[in-house]
Amino acid sequence: MTQIEKHHHQHGERxxxxxxxxxxxxxxxxxxxxxxxxxxxxxxxxxxxxxxxLHEEALTKNVPVSLATVYNTLHxxxxxxxxxxxxxxxxxxxxxxxxxxxxxxFVEDDNEVMDIPxxxxxxxxxxxxxxxxxxxxxxxxxxxxxxxx
Amino acid sequence: MTQIEKHHHQHGERxxxxxxxxxxxxxxxxxxxxxxxxxxxxxxxxxxxxxxxLHEEALTKNVPVSLATVYNTLHxxxxxxxxxxxxxxxxxxxxxxxxxxxxxxFVEDDNEVMDIPxxxxxxxxxxxxxxxxxxxxxxxxxxxxxxxx
DNA sequence: CTGTGTGCAAACTCTTTGCATAAGT
DNA sequence: ACTTATGCAAAGAGTTTGCACACAG
Numbered sequence: 001m002t003q004i005e006k007h008h009h010q011h012g013e014r015x016x017x018x019x020x021x022x023x024x025x026x027x028x029x030x031x032x033x034x035x036x037x038x039x040x041x042x043x044x045x046x047x048x049x050x051x052x053x054l055h056e057e058a059l060t061k062n063v064p065v066s067l068a069t070v071y072n073t074l075h076x077x078x079x080x081x082x083x084x085x086x087x088x089x090x091x092x093x094x095x096x097x098x099x100x101x102x103x104x105x106f107v108e109d110d111n112e113v114m115d116i117p118x119x120x121x122x123x124x125x126x127x128x129x130x131x132x133x134x135x136x137x138x139x140x141x142x143x144x145x146x147x148x149x
Numbered sequence: 150m151t152q153i154e155k156h157h158h159q160h161g162e163r164x165x166x167x168x169x170x171x172x173x174x175x176x177x178x179x180x181x182x183x184x185x186x187x188x189x190x191x192x193x194x195x196x197x198x199x200x201x202x203l204h205e206e207a208l209t210k211n212v213p214v215s216l217a218t219v220y221n222t223l224h225x226x227x228x229x230x231x232x233x234x235x236x237x238x239x240x241x242x243x244x245x246x247x248x249x250x251x252x253x254x255f256v257e258d259d260n261e262v263m264d265i266p267x268x269x270x271x272x273x274x275x276x277x278x279x280x281x282x283x284x285x286x287x288x289x290x291x292x293x294x295x296x297x298x
Numbered sequence: 299c300t301g302t303g304t305g306c307a308a309a310c311t312c313t314t315t316g317c318a319t320a321a322g323t
Numbered sequence: 324a325c326t327t328a329t330g331c332a333a334a335g336a337g338t339t340t341g342c343a344c345a346c347a348g
């Protein structure tokens with residue numbers, strides 16, 4: 001059994017063996033493609049990326065994966081809690097490498113997602129869920145517009 | 150004057166002449182289709198509807214409009230401030246007949262959008278916009294899950 | 299009449315799927 | 324070997340576009 005360096009700083013660089021362990025712990029076979037994609041995802045701090053974006057990036061860096069595999073992988077990672085899906089505007093789905101409780105800025109002009117620094121936003125009072133429902137999550141999106149000069 | 154009156158008995162809050170005026174004020178020619186769609190939209194209190202939903206509803210009520218026209222109309226209404234686009238999850242776009250400041254519940258199980266009763270939610274502290282940006286809107290989505298029995 | 303709106307079908311974008319092949323353990 | 328993952332291309336959902344015809348002013 002590989003001993004996993006239990007020292008992952010929340011974000012930032014993760015070594016290849018760390019990634020293999022992360023995948024194993026999530027019940028995902030550490031295949032070439034998954035490892036490569038995980039490296040792209042987790043080697044740059046927090047990222048908010050779409051499937052197409054990640055696919056392009058992979059091809060650019062000579063990691064030949066198919067778009068279908070990118071989609072599969074992103075969804076598997078999401079199910080395993082390694083990623084979180086971010087619902088902002090636009091038709092694209094974004095995946096966030098930061099799975100902690102936090103909220104987002106969304107730049108309307110160029111469909112970009114950014115984290116809101118922790119502590120800068122307080123969701124005041126959360127309403128009661130209607131009967132028969134429970135709250136699964138509260139998402140806040142602060143939409144931004146570029147100031148025209 | 151056109152005389153193609155279908156049977157419409159909407160228990161509406163806005164009468165047909167009101168709707169015509171509303172469209173005119175927004176710079177939209179009150180055509181048959183726009184009037185009919187506006188009647189569907191505004192005669193039942195607040196609604197959260199997708200283009201496909203509205204199209205189906207129109208056909209059901211013998212208002213023959215094409216899907217393309219429904220999309221055009223929804224977007225024109227949105228630009229004119231008559232509707233508001235709601236960004237929740239899912240791939241569909243929802244349009245909200247309530248353009249006041251308010252937030253939403255989103256039922257994950259069946260992709261349904263509901264208003265959060267006014268006053269039940271307080272957005273605590275809103276973060277500062279990053280330099281060069283201004284806040285255009287803050288959207289809060291409280292995601293709900295049906296409680297399994 | 300003049301210009302805008304509409305309908306239709308085809309195009310487009312993003313995402314999912316089916317199935318044969320490749321790779322992990 | 325046995326099983327799961329991948330790649331490809333095709334299909335699917337939602338949305339948009341281009342152009343001829345219809346309608347409002």
